[in-house]
Amino acid sequence: MRDKNIVIKVENISKCYRIGLKKDMHNSFATSILSFIKSPLENYRKYRALYRFDDLNHKNDSSDIIWAVKNVSFEVRQGEIVGIIGLNGAGKSTLLKILSKITEPTSGRVEIRGRISSLLEVGTGFHPELTGRENVYLNGTILGMRKKELDLKFDEIVDFAGVEKLIDTPIKRYSSGMKVRLAFAVAAHIEPEVLLIDEVLAVGDIQFQKKCLNKMEDIGKHGRTILFVSHNMAAVARICPRSILISNGGVVCDGSSHQVISHYMGNEKGTRAERTWQSKEAPGNELVRLCSVRVTSESGSVSDAIDIRQSVTIEMEYEVLQHGFAMFSYFHLINEEGIELFESFENDLEWRNRPRLSGRYVTHAQIPGNFLTEGIFYITPCLRTLKPEIRCFKVPDAVAFQVVDSIEGNSARGDCTGEIAGVVRPLLKWKTQFSTTAVRT
Amino acid sequence: MSNADNTKLTVIKPKKGWQILNLKEFIEYRDLFYFLASRDIKIMYAQTILGLFWAILKPAMQIIVFTVIFGKIANVSTEGIPYFLFSTVAIIPWTYMSQAMQESSQSLVSGQQMLGKVYIPRLIFPLVPILSRLIDFAISLVIVMAVMFYYNVPATLNLLFVPLFILLMASIPAAIGLWLSSLAIRFRDIKHAIPFLLQLLIYTAPIVYSAATIPEKYRLIYSLNPLVGVIEGFRASLLGTPLPWSFIWPGIITAIFLFLSGAYYFRRMERIIVDVI
Numbered sequence: 001m002r003d004k005n006i007v008i009k010v011e012n013i014s015k016c017y018r019i020g021l022k023k024d025m026h027n028s029f030a031t032s033i034l035s036f037i038k039s040p041l042e043n044y045r046k047y048r049a050l051y052r053f054d055d056l057n058h059k060n061d062s063s064d065i066i067w068a069v070k071n072v073s074f075e076v077r078q079g080e081i082v083g084i085i086g087l088n089g090a091g092k093s094t095l096l097k098i099l100s101k102i103t104e105p106t107s108g109r110v111e112i113r114g115r116i117s118s119l120l121e122v123g124t125g126f127h128p129e130l131t132g133r134e135n136v137y138l139n140g141t142i143l144g145m146r147k148k149e150l151d152l153k154f155d156e157i158v159d160f161a162g163v164e165k166l167i168d169t170p171i172k173r174y175s176s177g178m179k180v181r182l183a184f185a186v187a188a189h190i191e192p193e194v195l196l197i198d199e200v201l202a203v204g205d206i207q208f209q210k211k212c213l214n215k216m217e218d219i220g221k222h223g224r225t226i227l228f229v230s231h232n233m234a235a236v237a238r239i240c241p242r243s244i245l246i247s248n249g250g251v252v253c254d255g256s257s258h259q260v261i262s263h264y265m266g267n268e269k270g271t272r273a274e275r276t277w278q279s280k281e282a283p284g285n286e287l288v289r290l291c292s293v294r295v296t297s298e299s300g301s302v303s304d305a306i307d308i309r310q311s312v313t314i315e316m317e318y319e320v321l322q323h324g325f326a327m328f329s330y331f332h333l334i335n336e337e338g339i340e341l342f343e344s345f346e347n348d349l350e351w352r353n354r355p356r357l358s359g360r361y362v363t364h365a366q367i368p369g370n371f372l373t374e375g376i377f378y379i380t381p382c383l384r385t386l387k388p389e390i391r392c393f394k395v396p397d398a399v400a401f402q403v404v405d406s407i408e409g410n411s412a413r414g415d416c417t418g419e420i421a422g423v424v425r426p427l428l429k430w431k432t433q434f435s436t437t438a439v440r441t
Numbered sequence: 442m443s444n445a446d447n448t449k450l451t452v453i454k455p456k457k458g459w460q461i462l463n464l465k466e467f468i469e470y471r472d473l474f475y476f477l478a479s480r481d482i483k484i485m486y487a488q489t490i491l492g493l494f495w496a497i498l499k500p501a502m503q504i505i506v507f508t509v510i511f512g513k514i515a516n517v518s519t520e521g522i523p524y525f526l527f528s529t530v531a532i533i534p535w536t537y538m539s540q541a542m543q544e545s546s547q548s549l550v551s552g553q554q555m556l557g558k559v560y561i562p563r564l565i566f567p568l569v570p571i572l573s574r575l576i577d578f579a580i581s582l583v584i585v586m587a588v589m590f591y592y593n594v595p596a597t598l599n600l601l602f603v604p605l606f607i608l609l610m611a612s613i614p615a616a617i618g619l620w621l622s623s624l625a626i627r628f629r630d631i632k633h634a635i636p637f638l639l640q641l642l643i644y645t646a647p648i649v650y651s652a653a654t655i656p657e658k659y660r661l662i663y664s665l666n667p668l669v670g671v672i673e674g675f676r677a678s679l680l681g682t683p684l685p686w687s688f689i690w691p692g693i694i695t696a697i698f699l700f701l702s703g704a705y706y707f708r709r710m711e712r713i714i715v716d717v718i
Contacts (some may be wrong), residue, residue, distance in 0.1 A: 049628055050717045101560040104712040110453035119559040129487035141473035
């Protein structure tokens with residue numbers, strides 16, 4: 001018997017495309033003329049071949065075929081919110097296009113239970129000459145809504161977008177922000193049982209993005225099943241309890257988001273919580289060489305997923321090759337969006353402005369708990385000598401770690417469960433006092 | 442879940458061979474069909490002064506040009522019908538068919554942006570112009586009525602056949618649109634070929650001349666062109682002359698054949714459309 005809780009069942013889905021092959025070059029006038037005459041036939045063969053894959057079954061894959069998705073299988077249960085992550089070109093979007101029926105798989109089978117809506121783009125079908133009202137109806141029906149549903153939700157959509165005044169004006173007169181808001185408002189109000197979302201949230205202003213993410217989380221809480229393709233690891237980690245990592249068209253890792261994201265950072269991005277170098281290839285110069293960098297949690301073990309309430313320790317091990325130089329190590333902390341949060345410099349009084357002996361040094365820096373916000377952070381370790389001032393090494397994004405917020409216990413989040421703005425999230429001292437005297441009015 | 446059994450189950454898998462048109466799905470999306478057609482009309486006349494009057498003006502000017510050239514200068518025989526009246530009842534359906542055909546054939550190419558971003562029944566694309574151009578057609582019927590009134594053409598029972606010919610008239614661009622839209626998405630040559638096709642059609646159909654001028658022995662082959670049946674049918678049913686069924690039947694058969702084969706071809710190409718854009 002089929003498990004009725006399984007809403008999406010993907011079995012061995014594959015999809016191949018034919019890519020262009022290099023054309024023959026003509027080096028004489030005569031061959032060019034000949035090729036010009038033959039070109040209609042050649043073109044006909046070329047365009048016809050685009051969708052014919054008869055040669056697939058025969059033997060080896062021919063050189064001009066690429067598998068965008070190959071043998072992907074997974075199941076999603078009702079109410080699950082699953083993130084799909086992977087590098088660009090890994091096949092995430094093709095997978096989503098297959099699931100939303102836009103393109104047909106070459107082989108395999110998918111079963112989806114319930115009404116499906118896919119958001120690969122917002123504002124599909126929007127036409128500049130039409131009014132906001134007309135575009136809402138058009139876009140809504142394109143997303144699979146009926147006119148009756150739209151009649152009921154129309155005021156809510158307009159209110160959400162905040163364009164009441166201009167609703168009967170052609171949208172070519174809207175600002176680009178208003179257009180995006182209107183498009184999002186329609187998208188946010190579809191109520192399918194299964195929602196497939198591509199990285200549509202990458203546009204629009206941040207405030208509005210947040211509003212949409214919150215709305216999406218609401219949707220999830222109502223028992224809908226969501227597949228969310230994204231590069232925004234913080235959003236995936238927070239919204240999706242489960243993630244699937246796609247690489248080269250196949251499923252590499254499927255499990256809890258924190259686990260999958262760690263795997264992604266380690267294997268796909270090539271950054272993990274620890275890095276060591278053999279002496280030959282170690283970054284540095286004739287004065288100092290970097291041996292290793294690692295990120296450790298409070299327990300002292302190397303960890304790439306650290307609870308938001310715990311401190312994070314950055315450990316740098318380096319070898320000083322020559323006597324007599326005073327130096328200091330430091331690092332840059334960069335978040336997922338590439339924003340540099342801070343630089344921090346070695347400030348142990350024992351070593352400040354003091355020439356060092358050659359040998360191995362280990363320096364620890366502790367970032368307090370309840371200070372960083374959730375997300376992925378990259379560490380760029382550096383070291384400089386004083387007098388003369390020489391930078392001995394700087395290794396961009398050498399190690400990475402992820403700060404996770406379990407939403408349990410006491411953290412800066414308090415009782416807020418949605419997205420929290422900001423690049424840091426310090427735990428401040430709050431105090432609320434109560435007095436029995438009535439407030440005078 | 443208690444209602445799990447009555448929720449919709451979608452199965453996605455590679456489709457093999459020939460499929461029949463998925464009309465059930467088309468009906469589910471009928472609201473979208475209606476909104477896309479109305480979008481078409483609104484866009485067509487957006488920011489114009491004359492707006493829908495263009496639907497009258499465009500065929501009216503063609504009627505005048507044809508009347509001057511073929512009626513006055515070339516003196517084409519019309520079996521006693523005033524040339525102005527003769528060409529009016531032919532040009533109105535012709536304008537509809539040529540425009541609907543052209544737009545329908547280009548519908549997938551011009552809608553490619555939408556095709557790759559969202560799933561909607563592809564069949565909607567070539568059929569939208571068939572509906573939206575009908576609005577223009579309905580408006581331009583004003584010309585027909587005015588001209589008939591001017592020439593004191595009496596209303597006859599033949600008018601009851603008008604709906605039949607409207608149906609036949611709409612089926613032709615639909616059939617050709619199904620064929621050419623799916624061909625055009627693969628081979629953009631279609632875009633260049635359509636103007637020639639239209640030119641060929643306007644002179645092979647009895648628009649500027651009367652079908653009666655065709656020699657008897659070629660009439661069957663001649664009327665395999667479904668446009669012959671539409672034009673002659675419109676003329677006879679509006680002007681009250683006897684319906685020339687021998688010109689009409691072959692066209693109906695060709696139209697049905699074209700439509701069904703177009704539908705099958707479209708269905709077959711539908712699944713690869715997005716991949717070959």
